[in-house]
Amino acid sequence: MRTFSEEEITAAAPNQNALSNGRKISGSGGFVRRMRSEDERYYGGECKGSGKNNYRVSVFFEEGAAPVFRCSCPSRQFPCKHSIALMFEMAAKKDFELCEIPEDILEKQRKLSAREKKKEEKAAEGEAKPKKLSAAGKAARTRKLKKQLEGLALLKALTDRLLGSGLAALSSAPLKDYKELARQLGDYYLPGPQLLFRKLLFVLERCQSAGKGEDPGERYREALSYLTKLRYLGRRSEEYLKKKLQSDSPEADDNLLYEALGGIWRLEELNALGLKKENAELVQLSFEERYDPVEKLYTDLAYWIDLRDGEISYSANYRPEKAAKYIRSEDSSFSLLRAESVSIYPAAEGELRRIRWEKASFGEIPPESFSRIRSFSETELREALKKAKAQLKNTLSDNTFGILIHYKRIGESGGGKLYLEDRLGERIRLSEDAGNDTALFSLRALPYPGLFREQVLFGLVRYERKGEELLLLPRSIVTERGIVRLMF
Template sequence: MRTFDEQAIVSIAPNANAVTNGRKLGNSFVKRMKSEDDSLYFGECKGSGKSNYIVSIDFEKEGEPVFRCTCPSRQFPCKHAIGLMFEMKEGKDFETADIPQDIIDKRNKIEAKEKKKAEKEKNTEKPKKTSTVSKAAKTKKVKKQIEGLDLLKDLMNQITNAGVAACVDAAFDKKYDELAKQLGDFYLPGVQIYFKRFLKYLRTIKNSQFIEDIKNNYPKSYIDEIRKDYPNDHIEEHLFDLAVKELTKLRYIEKRARDYLLKKLESDDTNPDDNILYEALGGVWKLEELGEIGLKKDNAVLVELSFLSEFDSVKEEYTDKGYWIDIDSGEINYTANYCPVKAKKYIQRDDSFFGKKCIDKLYFYPANDGENTRIRFESSKDEDLDISDIKKIKSFAKKSISEFIKPAKNILKATLSDNAYAVLFEFKKIGQYEEDIVVEDTEGKQILLKPNSHDSTVIDSLLSLPGKNYLSNQVLFGLAYYDGRLRQICIEPRSIITDDEILRLAY
């Protein structure tokens, strides 16, 4: 019988939380099985879904175990696979069983793919020379990125020593501009954006006329919200807080990314991987690269729950974002279509979609949390949405606020979080208490509903719904976020799902 030791499990796990969560799953395994030839260990594990998760570890290739699981998590390996490793470590009983047909099919598919790849490499002219040149270029780029992080570290130390408030002084402006430009030269476009956003907030504080424009042109409701925690019209304090947040992200990347890049050089592997720092530094994924590391799903059926468009004045770019639910698994992820202002006439913008999309190949972008990740697909077959689809979507809703609040906190507190966590849950009623709009679940727990921007469209729509039946005993889809001024998690409501419709509050 095969086994794992503690050190091996820890080294394979994506993070410490996955180890902790996997270790706790012992009592959740209802079946433990292994093949007669000892090449496959698999089992059934109880989870949050209606059906047990089927998890397996395939040892067909010695020294290269393959982890599979039917759970919706995009962590690799997931906590259920780690739990199965702990079951093997502890010497639990595994009954002998036949290898499932789907595993046999996957093995055959991998074998055929590897055979095709080997033939392609064999027939390609001078593959070794091409590979060497490509590898040398990637290595050179990584070394250049490390140089850029060293430059960033020096300035971060200067800012920390002087204090952020002192950086508003005009003497820093030239140095800031030079660094912002240099970060792009060091192959760090992602870091460059964070730094430019930091600069924007600092310079807005300095520009008293711009602050007056905010006061004069933004909706009164937005200014009133700021004044609750920043009295006497101190909008500067609000902008200062935003600047500090961007500085925190820069410091995090500067520290973590250096170790990440040095390890890539040490391992002699400079290819893209599923670490979120790859994108944070400015890396851009190709679909085939996502597929090669297993971040894909075949034959997915998605329904859009919400659509929104945003404009980033720092990047000078529009983002069309759709939140989609997989009606087979209940997993909620999002698509993001980016359109720079300069390329507006060349790029087709996305729009709201009210049917369902049947997708042959769905790709997932890496995310440490494994939830609410960005997805992408090249083509789809569009079909009409029917009542059975809507009922199935409702069946995936959490029964209470308590079910999603903990994972929401874990994700939102991450330094590089975009401060948005998609939630779908049943509610007892939505009502207005004094000046606040609150949603209450069947347990009596409440959470504040408010937009995560100065746009109050969703709240205005909620208050003007044609019938009160929408505001009681339904399902709400929204984006949970942390409100720094109120110091609590709030939800921006996006849609209400009834038995026969998905009512969008904005689209």
């Protein structure tokens, strides 16, 4: 009999409400009938609902494809809460009476398979022959590039004005005019620079609201970093856009500046550029949720390691605050994720790359996988930090770099601060994100002394401007038997 794991059900649910409601329906005996075909391709049932008649719910399995859910309810969510409830029924291994697959389901499945086949053929044709913009599309892209160049001229005038005034002088000056100018950047198709400018103004507002006796030095350093990024992005982007216009090729390319300016990649564009890997087997090293108060955006951030080559990458699920309740949030994964195709976002050489997939399956992590993950770790801090420094020097870096490091021990200094020491005696201080001490609290609370010696740690290297030092934010410990999460 087929079943679903808790993680697979959570991954399938469109949002938390659908997951909770599906669990309630299953737990309260919502299904009055459950059926399955002898070949186990079809599972279905009749579920009580708010309507006069019971809802017909089903899931169809086909080799090499994701399960197909169907329900007669009027919900626009997919899969709906009744489909989620059916998954819980299967997970609980309840009794399903044998039946023939309904003819209407078989007919719908044949049509779906035909559409999928046609789509795959088109995709294969598109990869063999990259899609070219139409004359109208090319003209529209060219107009957009010219408009962006106009916006970059406005951005340069803004940053020149800020530099002329001095950041310290702005700590007491009204920022209303600058906010209006920041808004105007959105009219020039420059959401990337616009967001950086808004973050700069946000930090300057915090400088203005600093209390008496509070040292604003760190905030000025942060404001200066945003101003530096804006100047760098403006200069490099101007060169980039002019070259695109001169070359008469306004199509999206793999230049990092495309995304930095606010361009949004579609999976088919990434795949057409060859930015993908096939048959990936991924294990999640860490998961956390971040919130950006300027963008008003939640980000579900997960770090993964590929069991084939040891490459560490990350996935990001973005949930705008206004629509957060309608968008399914991601969660920690404790399973082996298999994806036939993983799309890769452009990144600087050596930088962690963002990945994304459309279809994936989950299974148990083979016990030998943890030893394999450990085998990919760095053994010397000096080499690991050398790679981190190379990326953190990138002006557009987000000031974090993931590393997997084998340590001799984790100890505590005389000042009560934790540090990691490698086999050569080199040390780095363990730190935490501002306002979130979960990881260090979890680390101090670990009950097994063996976790503090001769293990492998996954963490994020960060440069602290105030102390001018590299710090390591611990996220998980990889042992021979599993992964100990310090954050969820």
